[in-house]
Amino acid sequence: MSQAPLPKAQPAVLDALDAALLDLLQRDASLPVRALADRLGTSPATCQRRMAQLRDSGVLQRQVAIVDRRLVGRPLTVFVSVELDRQNAALLTQFEQRMAAEDAVMACYEVSGEFDFLLIISAESMEQFHAFTREAFSSNHNVRNFKSMFAMNCSKFETRVPLRATGAR
Numbered sequence: 001m002s003q004a005p006l007p008k009a010q011p012a013v014l015d016a017l018d019a020a021l022l023d024l025l026q027r028d029a030s031l032p033v034r035a036l037a038d039r040l041g042t043s044p045a046t047c048q049r050r051m052a053q054l055r056d057s058g059v060l061q062r063q064v065a066i067v068d069r070r071l072v073g074r075p076l077t078v079f080v081s082v083e084l085d086r087q088n089a090a091l092l093t094q095f096e097q098r099m100a101a102e103d104a105v106m107a108c109y110e111v112s113g114e115f116d117f118l119l120i121i122s123a124e125s126m127e128q129f130h131a132f133t134r135e136a137f138s139s140n141h142n143v144r145n146f147k148s149m150f151a152m153n154c155s156k157f158e159t160r161v162p163l164r165a166t167g168a169r
Contacts, residue, residue: 013166023163029064078120078148080146082137084116
């Protein structure tokens with residue numbers, strides 16, 4: 001039985017001010033509204049209103065701090081590809097929910113190709129990662145196979161999405 005495709009999300013219309021505001025926030029979300037307004041050449045009220053609109057529309061999802069994993073005792077980054085034995089809507093959702101509940105899982109992507117999911121795992125040690133795989137994969141009867149790739153070095157890590165204005169408000 002085939003699952004109906006999800007409706008395609010419509011991209012938000014961003015004017016030049018929205019794009020510039022989002023770019024500044026992605027670089028430093030701790031900037032006060034007045035500093036943002038000064039850098040953008042607009043008023044704090046306009047800045048505040050635009051931020052509220054971007055939040056309400058779902059474009060601005062959250063503002064977070066980025067932590068250096070190595071300095072907080074989680075130096076191991078692992079990319080794990082997971083192949084499920086059976087795929088249907090319920091089993092895919094069940095796997096996604098299970099991974100979402102795991103603190104060690106930094107990202108979970110459903111992907112095309114040889115595997116069904118690609119995970120990014122943050123672990124304290126090889127022993128902790130091994131225990132995680134036993135609990136999350138080996139005990140799951142629907143996980144057919146998984147492969148782990150360990151990050152040796154990170155030459156680029158960026159959370160900022162490149163933006164450009166897509167229209168006028």
